[in-house]
Amino acid sequence: MYSANICGHQMDQEFGYYHVGHDNASPEVQSTFTKIMGMNGHLDLSEQDGAVFFDSVSREWRFEKVTKTTSVDDVDREAMLLRNKFLGVEGKIIFDSDPEFYYFGRITKIDVSCEDGGRLVAVFYVYTQPFRMKCVETVVSAEVGGNNAIGSKLVGLSNLYMPVTPYITTSAQMTLDYTIKGQEYQVTIPAGTTVIDTLVLFGGITMVSVYGNGTISFKYRQGAF
Numbered sequence: 001m002y003s004a005n006i007c008g009h010q011m012d013q014e015f016g017y018y019h020v021g022h023d024n025a026s027p028e029v030q031s032t033f034t035k036i037m038g039m040n041g042h043l044d045l046s047e048q049d050g051a052v053f054f055d056s057v058s059r060e061w062r063f064e065k066v067t068k069t070t071s072v073d074d075v076d077r078e079a080m081l082l083r084n085k086f087l088g089v090e091g092k093i094i095f096d097s098d099p100e101f102y103y104f105g106r107i108t109k110i111d112v113s114c115e116d117g118g119r120l121v122a123v124f125y126v127y128t129q130p131f132r133m134k135c136v137e138t139v140v141s142a143e144v145g146g147n148n149a150i151g152s153k154l155v156g157l158s159n160l161y162m163p164v165t166p167y168i169t170t171s172a173q174m175t176l177d178y179t180i181k182g183q184e185y186q187v188t189i190p191a192g193t194t195v196i197d198t199l200v201l202f203g204g205i206t207m208v209s210v211y212g213n214g215t216i217s218f219k220y221r222q223g224a225f
Helices: 010-017 074-087
Strands: 002-007 019-020 033-035 042-044 057-067 090-095 101-115 119-128 132-134 140-143 151-159 167-170 174-180 183-191 192-193 204-212 212-218
Touching: 010 019, 010 074, 057 101, 074 119, 140 151, 140 204, 151 212, 167 204, 204 212
Parallel strands: none
Antiparallel strands: 002 090, 019 057, 033 042, 057 119, 090 101, 101 119, 101 132, 140 212, 151 204, 167 192, 167 212, 174 183, 174 204
């Protein structure tokens, strides 16, 4: 049986609950449609810069307790315990069945009931961000040049789906060449940590040519549906 960690609390170990069922609710695409005067159809203004954005999602996750009861008092006590601990709390939700990712959201409602056979059931209603996020950030590092000589390195940055801009840390000044959605860029950055607004990683692999002498690393957190 699988459980979950909700806002830092392991549900099976602390409360005896296991996760049952799966909520695969989809985020909705943000859209703002306007009529195209003198033409057929509508124009989606939300895509004017070529990007697609998503709304947060209301989700329901169902948990069942191993111990059984038929007492109304037990149900009430359980409801008060869980509500006092979680209601209104915002944080990460990590399922044992999917330990590499977390949802981030706020718990908006908790219902507790006693079902057939005395099973205690708790349903958590959570308003989450649209993407599941990787628990561990992705770090891609490379050595460029060497022996006090300028060199070049081709670095591949893999990303799942959610657009993300990496933090770039270099030991010396370096120049980066890359292409995003058909647009070519060349940017020179100083030593230290930098964020380049135009270097946005979409789904797939983005190739970046790095010129300089030293070390470079790209750090970013991937997200997916």
